[in-house]
Amino acid sequence: MAKLGDLARVIRSKNAGPFEITLDCLFDDPAVYERLKRSNAITKETIARLYGLREDEIHHLVFFDQALGFKVTIAREVSSGSAGDRDVYGAQQHAPLMDLEVEMEEDEP
Amino acid sequence: MSHDVKILSPCGMLGYGFPEESFRRGLEHGVHAVVVDAGSTDGGPHKLGAGVAIVSRRACKKDLEIILGESLPRKVPVIIGSAGGSGAKPHVEWTLDIIEEILRERNLRAKLAIIHADFAPDQVLDALRQGKIVPLTTNVPPLTEEAVRQTPNIVGQMGHEPILKALEAGSDIIVCGRAYDPSPFAAVGIFHGKDPGLSYHLGKILECGALCADPGTTKDGILGTIGDGHFTVQALNDCRTCTPLSVAAHTFYEKEHPYLLNGPGFTLDLENCRFAEDRPGVVRVSGSRYIPQDRTFIKLEGARLTAYRTFVIAGIRDPILLERLADVENIVIAQTKQYYPEIDGGDYQIRFYNYGMNAVLGEREYEPFRGHEVGVLFEVVAKTQELASSICATVRSTFLHYGYDGRKSTAGNLAFPFAPSDIEFGPIYEFSIYHLMEHPADGFPIEYRQGGVQDGEAG
Numbered sequence: 001m002a003k004l005g006d007l008a009r010v011i012r013s014k015n016a017g018p019f020e021i022t023l024d025c026l027f028d029d030p031a032v033y034e035r036l037k038r039s040n041a042i043t044k045e046t047i048a049r050l051y052g053l054r055e056d057e058i059h060h061l062v063f064f065d066q067a068l069g070f071k072v073t074i075a076r077e078v079s080s081g082s083a084g085d086r087d088v089y090g091a092q093q094h095a096p097l098m099d100l101e102v103e104m105e106e107d108e109p
Numbered sequence: 110m111s112h113d114v115k116i117l118s119p120c121g122m123l124g125y126g127f128p129e130e131s132f133r134r135g136l137e138h139g140v141h142a143v144v145v146d147a148g149s150t151d152g153g154p155h156k157l158g159a160g161v162a163i164v165s166r167r168a169c170k171k172d173l174e175i176i177l178g179e180s181l182p183r184k185v186p187v188i189i190g191s192a193g194g195s196g197a198k199p200h201v202e203w204t205l206d207i208i209e210e211i212l213r214e215r216n217l218r219a220k221l222a223i224i225h226a227d228f229a230p231d232q233v234l235d236a237l238r239q240g241k242i243v244p245l246t247t248n249v250p251p252l253t254e255e256a257v258r259q260t261p262n263i264v265g266q267m268g269h270e271p272i273l274k275a276l277e278a279g280s281d282i283i284v285c286g287r288a289y290d291p292s293p294f295a296a297v298g299i300f301h302g303k304d305p306g307l308s309y310h311l312g313k314i315l316e317c318g319a320l321c322a323d324p325g326t327t328k329d330g331i332l333g334t335i336g337d338g339h340f341t342v343q344a345l346n347d348c349r350t351c352t353p354l355s356v357a358a359h360t361f362y363e364k365e366h367p368y369l370l371n372g373p374g375f376t377l378d379l380e381n382c383r384f385a386e387d388r389p390g391v392v393r394v395s396g397s398r399y400i401p402q403d404r405t406f407i408k409l410e411g412a413r414l415t416a417y418r419t420f421v422i423a424g425i426r427d428p429i430l431l432e433r434l435a436d437v438e439n440i441v442i443a444q445t446k447q448y449y450p451e452i453d454g455g456d457y458q459i460r461f462y463n464y465g466m467n468a469v470l471g472e473r474e475y476e477p478f479r480g481h482e483v484g485v486l487f488e489v490v491a492k493t494q495e496l497a498s499s500i501c502a503t504v505r506s507t508f509l510h511y512g513y514d515g516r517k518s519t520a521g522n523l524a525f526p527f528a529p530s531d532i533e534f535g536p537i538y539e540f541s542i543y544h545l546m547e548h549p550a551d552g553f554p555i556e557y558r559q560g561g562v563q564d565g566e567a568g
Contacts, residue, residue, distance in 0.1 A: 064361070
């Protein structure tokens with residue numbers, strides 16, 4: 001088991017427009033990225049559990065091989081800057097993803 | 110083979126500042142245009158709703174003095190996207206005022222094009238009744254006529270089409286109202302006959318300044334060059350460099366999908382892009398595809414005033430109170446409501462943000478509290494400022510003196526850092542319009558005028 005935050009080079013969150021928050025996770029080692037992708041640790045189910053969302057509130061979950069990363073876009077509970085919002089830029093919503101424990105196969109000997 | 114087209118982006122946000130040296134190095138490449146994005150919705154709905162800028166006038170002027178002072182004498186056109194932050198009429202006027210001041214002070218002349226992106230409520234209501242407006246995402250509520258009427262500044266994001274017209278007219282400075290961020294950059298490539306897919310993809314990268322470099326920043330310049338079948342990007346400061354991975358990774362930034370980008374009238378498909386090193390520090394990108402849509406939908410944005418806020422910041426160090434903080438706060442809310450039976454409960458809301466405990470993630474917080482001190486921010490949001498302030502004062506005094514079970518510190522529960530403790534915040538806004546509207550791509554009026562003309566001089 002490893003924490004996603006220890007495996008990734010970048011884990012961040014930010015508004016993708018005022019009604020959605022997008023979580024980016026980027027790697028610098030293609031081997032780690034491939035193992036993570038193959039592990040099936042990142043699914044709509046995992047993200048829904050981590051963020052207390054219904055699966056239909058996860059609008060996108062996409063891996064992009066050229067950038068060695070994946071992106072998850074989730075619905076905001078409250079639109080950016082409206083009364084009751086906690087994070088106008090959506091910039092600190094990545095912490096739960098950092099703490100996610102993932103199980104990956106070992107490197108080939 | 111046609112010639113290469115070079116675009117200099119001085120920074121990711123007009124008014125964020127940039128090293129002058131990077132800007133000059135960029136100009137030495139013989140660029141076809143200097144393009145800078147000035148817009149963002151990241152800071153919330155207030156700027157659009159209240160008609161105020163994101164950056165200070167001083168900061169915007171500092172950047173524009175360098176940009177205009179260096180570009181105009183070289184006959185390099187300057188394009189500003191989403192002027193003033195939100196690109197509505199007051200934001201465009203604010204930007205024009207600064208430009209005129211600089212032109213006057215430096216005795217410069219320029220042909221100005223101003224592209225308006227404002228939509229009158231009646232125009233939006235017509236489109237709404239004709240079924241031409243849809244929410245942008247599934248969690249944006251359907252648009253209502255009431256919301257349109259309550260929204261003072263409504264803007265639509267332009268594509269490259271009106272900017273292209275302004276370039277064809279030989280404009281020296283093009284001030285765009287709200288624009289799709291990459292559009293002002295894409296217009297330059299398309300004006301010079303380059304592929305729209307490459308032009309838009311490059312625009313998507315350049316609009317953030319040097320954020321695609323390593324280390325990335327919005328506060329430095331970046332150079333893009335569009336060739337035939339590819340474009341390149343390179344940093345202009347020796348302290349940073351572009352790599353295939355840094356540029357590919359930037360494609361992710363602040364978009365809902367990593368490789369499918371929807372703009373006005375098209376989808377940009379970057380799935381099969383190739384990112385390669387052209388020469389050290391210069392990244393070559395190819396394979397960006399522009400897929401036109403049958404109908405053009407532009408993104409409408411609008412913000413309305415919803416309420417007024419008064420808030421208080423206080424510290425809590427008492428370990429007994431920290432143990433039962435959430436319970437005490439709920440009792441404070443209940444006692445306040447009880448004190449005002451004559452006020453409709455729907456006219457105000459009371460919220461507590463316990464910094465150090467769970468203020469950032471709210472109910473999503475999973476870490477147990479282990480600290481010895483908490484910063485509490487509490488706010489009252491109400492129909493009027495007077496109501497917000499009156500109720501907030503009651504919340505504050507109730508919280509300050511509430512005798513919770515087991516209390517030993519019977520003199521007061523809160524450490525206020527400031528006097529007075531209650532801060533009137535003023536109006537708060539929400540994005541009331543964030544919808545797609547079917548609209549002609551060139552349906553953004555352009556106004557031309559001569560800039561820098563002195564009083565009494567013929568225009």
